Amino acid sequence: MSNQLYGPVDDVAQQAGYEPDHPPRMGFLTDTSVCIGCKACEVACKEWNGVPGTELDLLGTSYDNTGDLGANTWRHVAFVEQAKPRRELVDLGMPAMGPPGGQEAEQPDQDLRWLMMSDVCKHCTHAACLDVCPTGSLFRTEYGTVVVQEDICNGCGYCVPACPYGVLDVRPGDGRAWKCTLCYDRLSDGMEPACAKACPTDSIQFGPVEELRERGQQRVEELRAAGIDEAQLYGADPGDGVGGDGCFFLLLDEPEVYGLPPDPIVTTRDLPSMWKHAAAAAATVAATAVAAFVGSRR
Amino acid sequence: MTGTRASTTTSTRASESGVEYRSYYGQPVIKRPTWKTPDVPVYFFLGGLAGGSSVLAELGELSGRFRLARAGQVTAAAASAGSVFALIHDLGRPERFLNMLRVFKPTSPLSVGSWVLASYGTLAGAGAVSRVAGVLPPAGRCATAGAAALGPVMTTYTAVLVADTAVPAWHEGYRELPFVFAGSALASAGGLGMLAAPREAGPARLAAVAGTGMELAADRLMSHRLGFLAEPYHHGRAGRWMRAGKVLGAAGAAGALGALVREPGRRGGRVASVLSAISASALLASSLCTRFGVFEAGRASADDPKYTVVPQRERLDARNARNV
Numbered sequence: 357m358s359n360q361l362y363g364p365v366d367d368v369a370q371q372a373g374y375e376p377d378h379p380p381r382m383g384f385l386t387d388t389s390v391c392i393g394c395k396a397c398e399v400a401c402k403e404w405n406g407v408p409g410t411e412l413d414l415l416g417t418s419y420d421n422t423g424d425l426g427a428n429t430w431r432h433v434a435f436v437e438q439a440k441p442r443r444e445l446v447d448l449g450m451p452a453m454g455p456p457g458g459q460e461a462e463q464p465d466q467d468l469r470w471l472m473m474s475d476v477c478k479h480c481t482h483a484a485c486l487d488v489c490p491t492g493s494l495f496r497t498e499y500g501t502v503v504v505q506e507d508i509c510n511g512c513g514y515c516v517p518a519c520p521y522g523v524l525d526v527r528p529g530d531g532r533a534w535k536c537t538l539c540y541d542r543l544s545d546g547m548e549p550a551c552a553k554a555c556p557t558d559s560i561q562f563g564p565v566e567e568l569r570e571r572g573q574q575r576v577e578e579l580r581a582a583g584i585d586e587a588q589l590y591g592a593d594p595g596d597g598v599g600g601d602g603c604f605f606l607l608l609d610e611p612e613v614y615g616l617p618p619d620p621i622v623t624t625r626d627l628p629s630m631w632k633h634a635a636a637a638a639a640t641v642a643a644t645a646v647a648a649f650v651g652s653r654r
Numbered sequence: 655m656t657g658t659r660a661s662t663t664t665s666t667r668a669s670e671s672g673v674e675y676r677s678y679y680g681q682p683v684i685k686r687p688t689w690k691t692p693d694v695p696v697y698f699f700l701g702g703l704a705g706g707s708s709v710l711a712e713l714g715e716l717s718g719r720f721r722l723a724r725a726g727q728v729t730a731a732a733a734s735a736g737s738v739f740a741l742i743h744d745l746g747r748p749e750r751f752l753n754m755l756r757v758f759k760p761t762s763p764l765s766v767g768s769w770v771l772a773s774y775g776t777l778a779g780a781g782a783v784s785r786v787a788g789v790l791p792p793a794g795r796c797a798t799a800g801a802a803a804l805g806p807v808m809t810t811y812t813a814v815l816v817a818d819t820a821v822p823a824w825h826e827g828y829r830e831l832p833f834v835f836a837g838s839a840l841a842s843a844g845g846l847g848m849l850a851a852p853r854e855a856g857p858a859r860l861a862a863v864a865g866t867g868m869e870l871a872a873d874r875l876m877s878h879r880l881g882f883l884a885e886p887y888h889h890g891r892a893g894r895w896m897r898a899g900k901v902l903g904a905a906g907a908a909g910a911l912g913a914l915v916r917e918p919g920r921r922g923g924r925v926a927s928v929l930s931a932i933s934a935s936a937l938l939a940s941s942l943c944t945r946f947g948v949f950e951a952g953r954a955s956a957d958d959p960k961y962t963v964v965p966q967r968e969r970l971d972a973r974n975a976r977n978v
Contacts, residue, residue, distance in 0.1 A: 511746015
């Protein structure tokens, strides 16, 4: 089979060994252009999955008091406040200060823009976490998603630094690695994941990945036609470094602004070369040792 | 809102190399490893020491240096047991350590490594027991030879383990790290031979010098090629560990070289013996320091978003420029 480690894959579930009659690959399109930052997704996810709560914390990062994805956060809403050049907008005739008609008052040349994004596990086509898991705890489901089997995980923690998006972590006090399951239990009963169900603006759209990619592309074109040139899809390209994400995003700025890596590449891509270099080093050790004995009098 | 200028809270930072990049409040992009210290650096060190010792032990046996061979075998067994203990101790659920052997997964260096370690440890242990207790010598000889065959793998697989992550300082150094670890392991094994069997330690001294040379050269090459990604290896806590490793390694190798020229013998060799022992200890300490240094450099590399964002942004921009 081609592209086992890197590169586009047509059928990720089949590559993982499922029969051809498996269900279509399911994922998320998270359209940040309609996110209102309500965090219903964070709450619904924790409620459904029984994810432990954390103490109330005020992090000082706008309205983001969750911080980051982790073992106890499988949906994380990011908030970014930006100054942006003032856009020519439709005049709605909003009330202003001062007498009518005397509105040559100085308009600020900067606007405040608020970016809000609900981050989640990307369920990559080439998932580094899955590749490096030594116990077989992480596996690919028939839906093409990536899930941790918590009764097998022994907390070796290898998946944590392997993930190019920084999704997984080891749960303190528990010892095992945890992450979004794409509500595998709900999928198996024909339901959509909790976060998608709870999202009031349909920023989180759940469905077959192929269909979502088309929808995302249409939405980007729509936004660009409306003058929002920064609109871009992130993680939708099967030719990218992780083979495309099952859960991808429509962003309104560069990925790193949201804390996402600009150009992630699955670490496993370089594994064959790593082993070659290791073999060369091992051979050097053996040869050097032999030479040391041959070249020594005593 | 009129008249106020909203401040930009997405950071636009200049990295030390002067490149600007943006991040989410300066927060890390990837997660730092949850691996514990000293567990994992010690696991690396003991595994390398064991592997190198097995190789020297086998060659010692074949060349009639039986004291050196015995010392190497005992070290290999003890160090590999220690390595296994450190690995299990680091697990989040140590009681589930056997799950490492549920599957054999070629895409996971930790799976491959666990199988190598389990096989190697069994062989090294069996060989050492046979040697020390004098039981089943032919089986013991086979076991020791088997351990020696796996020895070189033991000195390098841990480098693949750290490189096969998203940690920039580790992943981008994947070409040279195996040589850093292998050289360090060989030097530590040579040092052990110098300590434990000084009268037969000629080859051990040579191996120690060569190993140190390999490690230093590979490290220099890696720093050069990594450019600004090598910063974590030179700054902060990791930088201190790496420098200690280099200084101790150079000192130890110099001492070993000196001892080669003037070997400890019966007459006037007291001082030379002591110096040899000090050099050997320095070599062992150096190997340990290097592992701590690499480990801490990885943590620092994961913690700072610039090491992830800057190279990726450059790569992406270059690709987009080509595709326009």
